[in-house]
Amino acid sequence: MRYQLKSNIVKGALLAALCTVVLSPSLALADAKGLKIATRSDNIDNGFRDSVVTANMILTNAAGRTSKRKMTLVTLERTSSKVGDKSISVFQSPKDIKGIAVLSHAKLKKNDDQWIYLPAAKRVKRISSSNKSGPFVGSEFAYEDITAQEVGKFSYTFMKTEKCSGGTCDVVTRVPLYKNSGYSKQITWIGQKNALVHRIDFYNRSGSLAKRLTYTGYKRYSGFYRPSKMTMVNLRNKKKTVLSFSNYKFKTGLSDRDFRSGGLKNLKW
Amino acid sequence: MTYSVLRNFLLAGSVLVPLSAGAGELDVSGYIGGEVTVFPREGLYADQLKHLQAGVTARPEISWSSEDRNTSATIIGFGRYDHADEKRNHVDLREAWLAHDFDGIEVLAGVNKLFWGVTESRHLVDIINQSDALEYNNRDAKLGQAMFSVTARQDWGDLALIAMTGFRELDFPGPDGRLRPGLTVDTDNAVFEHSAEHWAPDFAVRYSNTFGDVDLGLSAFHGTSREARFVLNTGNDTLVPYYDRISQLGLDVQYTADSLLLKFEGIIRKGHGDTFGAVVTGAEYTLYQLAGTGMDLGLIAEYLYDGRDDSAPITPYDNDVFVGLRLAMNDTQDTSALVGASIDLDDGAMGVRAEFERRIMDGLTFEADIQYFVNADKDSDSYGFRRDSYASITLKKHF
Numbered sequence: 142m143r144y145q146l147k148s149n150i151v152k153g154a155l156l157a158a159l160c161t162v163v164l165s166p167s168l169a170l171a172d173a174k175g176l177k178i179a180t181r182s183d184n185i186d187n188g189f190r191d192s193v194v195t196a197n198m199i200l201t202n203a204a205g206r207t208s209k210r211k212m213t214l215v216t217l218e219r220t221s222s223k224v225g226d227k228s229i230s231v232f233q234s235p236k237d238i239k240g241i242a243v244l245s246h247a248k249l250k251k252n253d254d255q256w257i258y259l260p261a262a263k264r265v266k267r268i269s270s271s272n273k274s275g276p277f278v279g280s281e282f283a284y285e286d287i288t289a290q291e292v293g294k295f296s297y298t299f300m301k302t303e304k305c306s307g308g309t310c311d312v313v314t315r316v317p318l319y320k321n322s323g324y325s326k327q328i329t330w331i332g333q334k335n336a337l338v339h340r341i342d343f344y345n346r347s348g349s350l351a352k353r354l355t356y357t358g359y360k361r362y363s364g365f366y367r368p369s370k371m372t373m374v375n376l377r378n379k380k381k382t383v384l385s386f387s388n389y390k391f392k393t394g395l396s397d398r399d400f401r402s403g404g405l406k407n408l409k410w
Numbered sequence: 411m412t413y414s415v416l417r418n419f420l421l422a423g424s425v426l427v428p429l430s431a432g433a434g435e436l437d438v439s440g441y442i443g444g445e446v447t448v449f450p451r452e453g454l455y456a457d458q459l460k461h462l463q464a465g466v467t468a469r470p471e472i473s474w475s476s477e478d479r480n481t482s483a484t485i486i487g488f489g490r491y492d493h494a495d496e497k498r499n500h501v502d503l504r505e506a507w508l509a510h511d512f513d514g515i516e517v518l519a520g521v522n523k524l525f526w527g528v529t530e531s532r533h534l535v536d537i538i539n540q541s542d543a544l545e546y547n548n549r550d551a552k553l554g555q556a557m558f559s560v561t562a563r564q565d566w567g568d569l570a571l572i573a574m575t576g577f578r579e580l581d582f583p584g585p586d587g588r589l590r591p592g593l594t595v596d597t598d599n600a601v602f603e604h605s606a607e608h609w610a611p612d613f614a615v616r617y618s619n620t621f622g623d624v625d626l627g628l629s630a631f632h633g634t635s636r637e638a639r640f641v642l643n644t645g646n647d648t649l650v651p652y653y654d655r656i657s658q659l660g661l662d663v664q665y666t667a668d669s670l671l672l673k674f675e676g677i678i679r680k681g682h683g684d685t686f687g688a689v690v691t692g693a694e695y696t697l698y699q700l701a702g703t704g705m706d707l708g709l710i711a712e713y714l715y716d717g718r719d720d721s722a723p724i725t726p727y728d729n730d731v732f733v734g735l736r737l738a739m740n741d742t743q744d745t746s747a748l749v750g751a752s753i754d755l756d757d758g759a760m761g762v763r764a765e766f767e768r769r770i771m772d773g774l775t776f777e778a779d780i781q782y783f784v785n786a787d788k789d790s791d792s793y794g795f796r797r798d799s800y801a802s803i804t805l806k807k808h809f
Contacts, residue, residue: 267664
């Protein structure tokens, strides 16, 4: 076990070093513009402080059979660009997993700090989050697709401008800086007008197009745009997950104290 | 049993009042379960049920929180009807409490359940609640404990101060039941070291916090031991439980390094014979997305040591190793399985346990469990259970 740990750290360090050497020269040239577009898109969201929203998830398998999940997603904005947001996802259904909650303290380039609350045993358990690329509750979303998309998580390259569902979009390629990411790159379509993300194409580690995420039904809530629907289609196995959001609430007065692992025992969502 | 239930309801009385106050959110949930357990071998004792044990369980839960989320209340009940062992028919008030958050200081009164600790094979520092020993197929089943607690959740950590009374005694399957001691336990005549018996006050303190990759908990307990010593009565035909007063210090630590979790729990306990220490320590390593699938496989290994002497309650965990595999399919039915073995390093006796769980449709889950005793020889802790290996299946309807 101890050997395993060491070799992992060493491997990580090597990878990180490799990335810096190979990627940075091209990036330095590449892209002030890509970064600028991504930064603008991220900044329009600044100041929401906290949000609470109900998320309904419909999972469809290749044969067309569906199953459903319902969650409450609670997010705390952290104003520093060096740290990620804090979030709690509480399951409401299926009923047998009702009350299970996952608390995340997101990190930009490292594993998040993550705890799970198991209501049957009333146990809070710190869990490994090195599986950011793994499926989120059996859906087509990976953990890293669900968590906040801070600017500092990627490097950017501007590609082109083209028509999209949101009017005219800037197309920007972003490469995850997180070493355990399941993706080699993501291509994003960002609306020129509102700087909102309309589509993301995900390329797996071997470089082929694997999934497509589309954002639809943007609405403005207390000054902040949120999609009412996110549709993730797995282009390889035809499975699909639709996330639809309702009851958005902002600035509900939450603080860091509401996102401590000890508090998971007595959640009121 | 009736006595303790009644007592809990009386204690809960004060909790129920605010529910009628109206505003806020009321939520009702829970499950009703049916189960069948098969014992391939007949028991050691003539009275015991032979092969089949069927039962029905229910666990209703009502929770409420005020509009501003600062006041909340929960009531959870549990009940079992057993077709073969009358003694296993029981109801318990698992929780019935009212809590209010005074800006980061939570005050709670009522019957509650707490969980402390990090390890998998033994919950060593977890001392607040008595085990529900009638629920032998669910080690997490605990009896509700009446308490008053104040918990500060601050930037410097969580600090909980807990005062308890209304001691819950261990209970055991009846003469007809399996997985019971050879002699009847005379639970009506338990002996307590403290003259106030059930009403002796117990106290506990716990500090917990996260320091980067380290999660740490420090706890202290002074009160009536949740573990009983058993003494033969004068007629040599029943066992009388003795509950000593103890003091215990506990430490639990987990270090999270990517896919590897390193865990430690240790206690020092005074009051059961000589002061002794006990430890559970080990690791859990998870192989994510096994062989390119969405499945995760966790490998668990833990070592257990307990230094208590013969005048303390018996423990099977004196010098043991636990190894286990946990599989999560990450499919839409949340299929999961666990296989584990506890091995006694002194005599080679082994308890093997396998668990499987899957949602078969919305609101309906299927569970299968196997408990198998290996090398339960004359001197081993599981000798009395050597014919009690079993397999059980459970269906639960969740609402």
